[in-house]
Structures are given as C-alpha cells and as structure tokens.
Amino acid sequence: MDLPLPDKLYYKIGEISKALSLNPSVLRFWETEFSQLNPRKSSTGQRLYSRNDLDLLVTIRKLLYKDKLTIEGARRVITGLAAPPLTPPEECGEPSEEIKTLLHEIREELQICSKILVS
Template sequence: MPEFKIKRLYYSIGEVSKLTGIEPYVLRYWEKEFEQLKPAKNKAGNRTYTNRDIKIILTIKRLLYEQGYTIAGAKRVLENYDFDKDPTELVIEGEKIKASKIIDPELRQDLIEIKKILESILSKL
C-alpha cells in the first residue's frame, strides 16, 4: 500500500477521494456493499476515514479495477482478509499464508484441497 505524506488520525471524504482517486459517490456506494468499510461519522454527520479505511479502499480498488473482480467476487476475497494484521498475510482455515497479492478465491479453494490431501497422506504414514 502506498504511504501517505499526511499522517493524521482522520480524513474527510474529499481528502480520501483525492488520495485514492475514487469519487466520493463511489466511496459512499462501497460503504453499502462492503461490510469492512464503515467509516465513523463526526457530530456533524460527516464521514471520518482512518488509515485502515484507506487501506480497505485501496484494496477494493485493486480488486475491482486492476484484477477485474466483480463486487460479489471482491466481497468473497475480503471475507478472509484481516486489515489489522500484516497486509500480505492471509489466514486460510487457521493456517497463515504469506502472499504478495490477495489470493484468488479459486486458488484459495485449491490450496484448501491440497492441504486436505496432504493431511490425509500424512495421517496414513
């Protein structure tokens, strides 16, 4: 993820839009679609985005615009992504896997199947 020159606790929707290149109306739409993206609101009702929210937005942007996922596909990928941990670490059924990118859901399923086969083989030895 890119580092931001301005280190603050909270950003407005306009600032986040400029930082990420995503229009404010798209950010508001993504809040409805992705449960991971829930910026707080201040007393005036304005959204206040954190650095974690920006990481989530950039990940969604990469999935949708660069990797070609649909919104439904991106939702499935994000179900197993922990934005509070190392951004390259995924946990698949309790096993940590390092990845330079978010793992494709089909590849994830293949990894789970391979793990089951290996466990079956090891249990017979």
C-alpha cells in the same frame, strides 16, 4: 501504494477520494457493499475514515479495478471466502535455482510414473 496523505487518525471523504482518484459517490456506494467499511461520522455528519478504512479502500480499489473482480468476488476475497487473485507470471520474475531444480525433479518423477502407467 504510496498515497499523498498526511499521517493522522482520520481522513475526510474528500481527502480519500482525491488520494484514490475516486468519486465520493463511489466511496459511499462501497460502504453499502462492504460491511467491513464503516467510517465514523463527525458531529456534523462528515465521514471520517481511519487508516484501516483507507487500507481497505486501497484493497477494494485494487480488486475491482486492477484485478477486475466483481463486487461479489472482491467481497469474498476480503471476507476470506476466496483466495486473492494470483500475480501474473510476468510480475513474478525469474524462478530461483532451487525452484528450477525442484521442478526438474518433479518432471522426472512424473515421466517415470507415466512410463509405469503406459506399460
């Protein structure tokens, strides 16, 4: 995702919320739900998000809003306890000739197995 942010060490919550089109309260809530999200705080208490925090926020946003996972589901994906959602077939494109050949061979073998089981 191409975000309209300059390349720097830390970003303030307002910059992040604007770039991700999210309310700052959503970002603060996500901090309570995802332990990996822990922005630094300036001497005045302003949240300072690193580039890693930003990448994590982009991932969380995708899992919740695009992939329609629950917070628990997104948490499991981020901690590695669950596989990320599969890309829908229409976004994968046409399978290569190699894959088509392999699938054809598998189908033939399954048909042979089916005939053996039926007889």
